[in-house]
Amino acid sequence: xxxxxxxxxxxxxxxxxxxxxxxxxxxxxxxxxxxxxxxxxxxxxxxxxxxxxxxxxxxxxxxxxxxxxxxxxxxxxxxxxxxxxxxxxxxxxxxxxxxxxxxxxxxxxxxxxxxxxxxxxxxxxxxxxxxxxxxxxxxxxxxxxxxxxxxxxxxxxxxxxxxxxxxxxxxxxxxxxxxxxxxxxxxxxxxxxxxxxxxxxxxxxxxxxxxxxxxxxxxxxxxxxxxxxxxxxxxxxxxxxxxxxxxxxxxxxxxxxxxxxxxxxxxxxxxxxxxxxxxxxxxxxxxxxxxxxxxxxxxxxxxxxxxxxxxxxxxxxxxxxxxxxxxxxxxxxxxxxxxxxxxxxxxxxxxxxxxxxxxxxxxxxxxxxxxxxxxxxxxxxxxxxxxxxxxxxxxxxxxxxxxxxxxxxxxxxxxxxxxxxxxxxxxxxxxxx
Amino acid sequence: xxxxxxxxxxxxxxxxxxxxxxxxxxxxxxxxxxxxxxxxxxxxxxxxxxxxxxxxxxxxxxxxxxxxxxxxxxxxxxxxxxxxxxxxxxxxxxxxxxxxxxxxxxxxxxxxxxxxxxxxxxxxxxxxxxxxxxxxxxxxxxxxxxxxxxxxxxxxxxxxxxxxxxxxxxxxxxxxxxxxxxxxxxxxxxxxxxxxxxxxxxxxxxxxxxxxxxxxxxxxxxxxxxxxxxxxxxxxxxxxxxxxxxxxxxxxxxxxxxxxxxxxxxxxxxxxxxxxxxxxxxxxxxxxxxxxxxxxxxxxxxxxxxxxxxxxxxxxxxxxxxxxxxxxxxxxxxxxxxxxxxxxxxxxxxxxxxxxxxxxxxxxxxxxxxxxxxxxxxxxxxxxxxxxxxxxxxxxxxxxxxxxxxxxxxxxxxxxxxxxxxxxxxxxxxxxx
Numbered sequence: 001x002x003x004x005x006x007x008x009x010x011x012x013x014x015x016x017x018x019x020x021x022x023x024x025x026x027x028x029x030x031x032x033x034x035x036x037x038x039x040x041x042x043x044x045x046x047x048x049x050x051x052x053x054x055x056x057x058x059x060x061x062x063x064x065x066x067x068x069x070x071x072x073x074x075x076x077x078x079x080x081x082x083x084x085x086x087x088x089x090x091x092x093x094x095x096x097x098x099x100x101x102x103x104x105x106x107x108x109x110x111x112x113x114x115x116x117x118x119x120x121x122x123x124x125x126x127x128x129x130x131x132x133x134x135x136x137x138x139x140x141x142x143x144x145x146x147x148x149x150x151x152x153x154x155x156x157x158x159x160x161x162x163x164x165x166x167x168x169x170x171x172x173x174x175x176x177x178x179x180x181x182x183x184x185x186x187x188x189x190x191x192x193x194x195x196x197x198x199x200x201x202x203x204x205x206x207x208x209x210x211x212x213x214x215x216x217x218x219x220x221x222x223x224x225x226x227x228x229x230x231x232x233x234x235x236x237x238x239x240x241x242x243x244x245x246x247x248x249x250x251x252x253x254x255x256x257x258x259x260x261x262x263x264x265x266x267x268x269x270x271x272x273x274x275x276x277x278x279x280x281x282x283x284x285x286x287x288x289x290x291x292x293x294x295x296x297x298x299x300x301x302x303x304x305x306x307x308x309x310x311x312x313x314x315x316x317x318x319x320x321x322x323x324x325x326x327x328x329x330x331x332x333x334x335x336x337x338x339x340x341x342x343x344x345x346x347x348x349x350x351x352x353x354x355x356x357x358x359x360x361x362x363x364x365x366x367x368x369x370x371x372x373x374x375x376x377x378x379x380x381x382x383x384x385x386x387x388x389x390x391x392x393x394x395x396x397x398x399x400x401x402x403x404x405x406x407x408x409x410x411x412x413x414x415x416x417x418x419x420x421x422x423x424x425x426x427x428x429x430x431x432x433x
Numbered sequence: 434x435x436x437x438x439x440x441x442x443x444x445x446x447x448x449x450x451x452x453x454x455x456x457x458x459x460x461x462x463x464x465x466x467x468x469x470x471x472x473x474x475x476x477x478x479x480x481x482x483x484x485x486x487x488x489x490x491x492x493x494x495x496x497x498x499x500x501x502x503x504x505x506x507x508x509x510x511x512x513x514x515x516x517x518x519x520x521x522x523x524x525x526x527x528x529x530x531x532x533x534x535x536x537x538x539x540x541x542x543x544x545x546x547x548x549x550x551x552x553x554x555x556x557x558x559x560x561x562x563x564x565x566x567x568x569x570x571x572x573x574x575x576x577x578x579x580x581x582x583x584x585x586x587x588x589x590x591x592x593x594x595x596x597x598x599x600x601x602x603x604x605x606x607x608x609x610x611x612x613x614x615x616x617x618x619x620x621x622x623x624x625x626x627x628x629x630x631x632x633x634x635x636x637x638x639x640x641x642x643x644x645x646x647x648x649x650x651x652x653x654x655x656x657x658x659x660x661x662x663x664x665x666x667x668x669x670x671x672x673x674x675x676x677x678x679x680x681x682x683x684x685x686x687x688x689x690x691x692x693x694x695x696x697x698x699x700x701x702x703x704x705x706x707x708x709x710x711x712x713x714x715x716x717x718x719x720x721x722x723x724x725x726x727x728x729x730x731x732x733x734x735x736x737x738x739x740x741x742x743x744x745x746x747x748x749x750x751x752x753x754x755x756x757x758x759x760x761x762x763x764x765x766x767x768x769x770x771x772x773x774x775x776x777x778x779x780x781x782x783x784x785x786x787x788x789x790x791x792x793x794x795x796x797x798x799x800x801x802x803x804x805x806x807x808x809x810x811x812x813x814x815x816x817x818x819x820x821x822x823x824x825x826x827x828x829x830x831x832x833x834x835x836x837x838x839x840x841x842x843x844x845x846x847x848x849x850x851x852x853x854x855x856x857x858x859x860x861x862x863x864x865x866x
Contacts, residue, residue, distance in 0.1 A: 021581050021723050029581055031768035032648065129578070135724035137578025144577075145562070145570025148454050148462055148744030215465065273730065276709055281726075290454050291568035291741035293714075294731035297706065298724065308724035311581030325758035335464035 003036045004318040007067035009089050010079035011044035011060065014103060014130070016051035017307030018077060022314075023053070029311070035318035037075075037311070043067045068093045075317045077310060078102040087111055094118040094126065099326065101313040103130030103306055106195075109204035112217045116332040125320055126331035127313035132205040133158060133282045135305030136298040137312060142212050142286070144329065149288030151213040151337075155428060156250040158205040160280035160300040161189050161196040162228050166246055166265075167278045170236050176229065188280070198227035199248060199263040206250035209284070210261045213252065215335035218261070224344040226264035235354060235423055238382065238394045239267050244352075245275045249428060260342040265425055267352050272430040273297075285430065293431065345403035350379070350427035353395045353409075358417040359388070367395070367412055374408040376400040390419045396427065436469045437751040440500035442522050443512035444477035444493065447536060447563070449484035450740030451510060455747075456486070462744070468751035470508075470744070476500045501526045508750045510743060511535040520544055527551040527559065532759065534746040536563030536739055539628075542637035545650045549765040558753055559764035560746035565638040566591065568738030569731040570745060571717045575645050576762065582721030584646040584770075588861060589683040591638040593713035593733040594622050594629040595661050599679055599698075600711045603669050609662065621713075631660035632681060632696040639683035642717070643694045646685065648768035651694070657777035659697035668787060668856055671815065671827045672700050677785075678708045682861060693775040698858055700785050705863040706730075718863065726864065778836040783812070783860035786828045786842075791850040792821070800828070800845055807841040809833040823852045829860065 006022060008015050022039040030036025042055060043064040061067070068076055068089055076093040078100060080086040086107050093100050095118055102108070108115065108131055119126045129139045133156070142151075157163050161183065168179045180197065183189035195201050203225045211217045228248050239246050244267035252261045268275050273295050277283040282300025287293050299305035320326045357363045364381065371378055377398040383391055397405070405424070412418055439455060441448050455472040463469025475488060476497040494500070501509055501522055509526040511533060513519040519540050526533050528551055535541070541548065541564055552559045562572045566589070575584075590596050594616065601612045613630065616622035628634045636658045644650045661681050672679050677700035685694045701708050706728050710716040715733025720726050732738035753759045790796045797814065804811060810831040816824055830838075838857070845851055 017723060025581055025583060028583065028768070028770065031770075032576070032580060032766060033762075034766065136727055137574050140573060140578045141570050143465070144749070145573050145745050146741060147465060147748050148458055148741050150458060150461065271709075273706070273709060276704075276706060288741065290450060290737035292732045292738050294569055294729075296727075296729060298727035304723035305725055308579060308581050308721065312578050315580050316577070319758075319761050323756065323758035323761050325752075325756035325761060328752050328756050328758060328761075329466075333465060333467065335461070337461065337464075 002322045003038050004074040005040035006037050007041045007073035008077045009043045009064050009067050011042050013303045014306045015079040016053050017303035018310045020053040021307045021311050037314045041067050075099045083107045094124045097122040099125035099317045101127050105131040105204040109207045119331045125317050125326050129313045130306045130309035134300040135308040136296045138284045138296045149291050153287040154252040156284040157277050159202045162248040164280045199225045203263045210252045214337040222341045224262040245270050257339040258342050259338040266428040269432045271432045347402045348399045351397045352425045354423040355393045356390050356420040357393050359391045363417045370408050370411045374404040435755045436471050437507040438473035439470050440474045440506035441510045442476045442497050442500050444475050446736045447739045448512040449486050450736035451743045453486040454740045454744050470747050474500050508532045516540045527557045530555040532558035532750045534560050538564040538637040542640045552764045558750050558759050562746050563739045563742035566715045567733040568741040569729045571729045582724050584721050586720040587685040589717040590710050592635045595681040597713045632658045636696045643685045647770040655774045657695040678703045690772040691775050692771040699861040702865045704865045780835045781832045784830045785858045787856040788826045789823045789853040790826050792824045796850045803841050803844045807837040
């Protein structure tokens with residue numbers, strides 16, 4: 001039995017989960033694969049807190065170098081997080097030819113190029129299944145299981161905190177700010193939640209998936225990003241009445257060899273599979289040719305789920321060490337799978353628009369005229385009778401150009417009959433069950 | 434660029450799909466992976482029918498040996514199907530040291546041991562992603578992506594024909610025999626549909642998944658198998674009223690290190706993800722420790738979807754050839770991941786029971802007394818008012834032992850007040866959305 005010595009840097013939530021998984025399932029993994037991962041060393045500045053896992057004596061050290069530079073460590077598992085020391089640790093490991101496993105999506109999204117170049121230079125492996133979709137083996141699906149496909153669309157619910165907030169808003173009619181405050185109090189959401197709720201974390205994951213699908217490490221620049229702060233209970237209610245749910249989506253699409261990538265809240269059919277993904281769960285819907293529709297679902301974060309992904313990567317590294325097949329599936333391989341990136345202004349999509357308008361004749365005609373001039377076709381209009389001076393008006397459009405819609409919106413906003421700022425949410429049509 | 438020469442035996446539906454995928458996406462695959470699969474030869478006795486794909490001249494041959502034994506073929510793709518000539522072709526290829534890719538679940542389920550032994554003896558690869566779940570990369574998920582997990586449960590909708598029939602019965606209130614006849618007329622179901630509707634095809638796939646999860650190539654013997662011929666519209670209607678749908682499930686579970694595996698129709702919560710899997714789609718729900726719940730969804734059969742899986746296997750073989758890492762993930766690796774198989778009689782599950790009983794006092798008491806003696810606890814009873822002499826009585830039970838339920842059923846069947854044979858369908862509780 002080939003044994004490989006695992007060194008973990010970062011003994012936080014996921015680090016503790018990986019250590020626990022290796023201690024409990026290490027032997028089973030060895031029997032299954034012929035490679036037994038053995039937990040050899042764990043580095044963390046905090047060597048005293050209880051993480052609910054008891055490490056054998058002598059494993060825990062405050063010295064990261066004792067993992068990264070040690071001759072008896074076969075694979076370095078970076079679970080520090082963030083983009084500063086983690087970057088330094090990974091680069092040092094790779095430059096010394098040591099394979100690295102990480103779940104650090106922010107680092108890969110922002111410094112992937114540098115990391116993959118370092119890995120290539122020293123012919124070292126770098127695996128990162130845990131960076132997208134937590135325990136869901138979706139990176140392996142994209143670059144191995146679906147390797148024979150041209151990728152048409154990837155739609156992902158990739159942030160558990162956002163999906164938890166939107167699900168609770170929908171199920172319990174609790175407004176955004178209140179759910180967020182509760183989630184923070186319970187530790188489900190960070191004290192500074194902006195990375196999650198402003199869509200940045202989802203964008204980190206989206207750019208990784210897009211890069212693998214289309215062969216360029218895109219980084220964050222090509223992404224349009226919008227979070228869920230603006231989602232009101234009213235909109236969730238109207239969406240539901242119209243047969244939709246609101247989800248924060250990563251959207252990656254290829255048309256005519258051009259690629260668009262964006263992160264924003266979207267109405268999805270309530271009866272679609274993505275519409276059924278609730279709470280902290282993540283899901284990635286991928287349509288390829290020839291495979292057609294596929295979907296991958298599971299817990300998108302947390303100690304247990306993410307440790308499953310990290311351990312799978314450790315095994316891949318271990319098999320490569322055993323067979324001398326390092327970089328069999330390299331960290332990233334450039335290929336030109338697209339012509340150009342579609343700027344957000346040129347994206348065509350459907351829209352949900354909610355306006356608060358004066359309750360008097362001619363208002364709808366004014367708005368419809370603006371849409372008409374911009375070549376935006378209205379699919380449905382909902383206006384409910386209320387006993388107030390202003391009434392909510394909900395319009396769904398057919399597919400229109402984003403720039404046209406934004407110009408129309410500017411004109412609509414300027415109308416004296418329009419109260420309150422308009423709410424615009426894009427619609428993503430998916431197969432309905 | 435490393436090129437690998439692909440030889441296909443069997444130019445039927447899937448064979449044509451694989452050929453087409455290689456011709457269209459071969460270069461893209463090469464750019465993505467560093468290994469370009471090149472279609473070199475296709476063998477089929479029928480060299481004249483149009484399969485909708487135009488092969489370059491000189492590729493199609495009636496001679497299977499020109500693929501299996503040719504020195505210039507790097508990987509043999511067996512897509513003949515069945516368990517006779519396909520077995521011979523695969524064994525001959527493996528014995529000459531040639532790697533094999535197949536999608537043949539029946540052959541693997543029935544002769545896997547022999548095939549894996551031959552592969553081991555000549556150190557050849559054998560991959561079979563297409564054998565389970567069509568285009569869904571679920572074999573890769575089970576033995577690579579989830580390799581760090583102890584598998585608690587695998588529940589699968591693995592036969593598209595059955596799911597199509599059950600979905601149409603439910604949506605359109607068309608009885609089983611009628612949907613089946615239509616499906617046969619349209620070519621969605623085989624002329625002899627028994628492999629599908631009697632659960633045998635699902636069982637073939639179930640035993641492959643169970644074998645990979647628990648480390649013994651089980652074959653068909655340990656499986657309890659029941660198909661969908663007995664499902665009536667009435668039962669679909671009652672199930673729906675109770676919040677369930679009826680699906681043909683592969684059920685693989687481990688409790689206390691014992692493993693149960695069975696294939697039968699089951700009530701699943703209508704709001705669960707498996708409850709939302711409709712038409713010809715397949716899905717596999719896997720719960721592991723530490724990963725928790727995961728689900729994999731896609732088209733379970735057909736030319737396009739299955740070709741995606743086969744091509745992914747070809748790439749795995751190609752990478753192994755390039756890196757000399759053959760048998761990095763061998764066809765099958767035995768390990769003892771369980772203590773014993775639970776016989777069906779000892780399985781504990783919940784039940785749906787529909788009886789047609791005389792509409793007179795004391796009937797329910799008699800039935801309840803039988804259940805009481807067998808220690809079967811009733812969860813709910815539904816009896817509707819009708820203007821006939823007999824009334825339908827629908828009982829849901831809490832978990833009970835199969836042997837006890839079968840004995841109770843024998844006693845109930847013998848009651849003079851019970852008309853028509855009772856209908857018993859098991860219930861599989863899953864997380865509800």
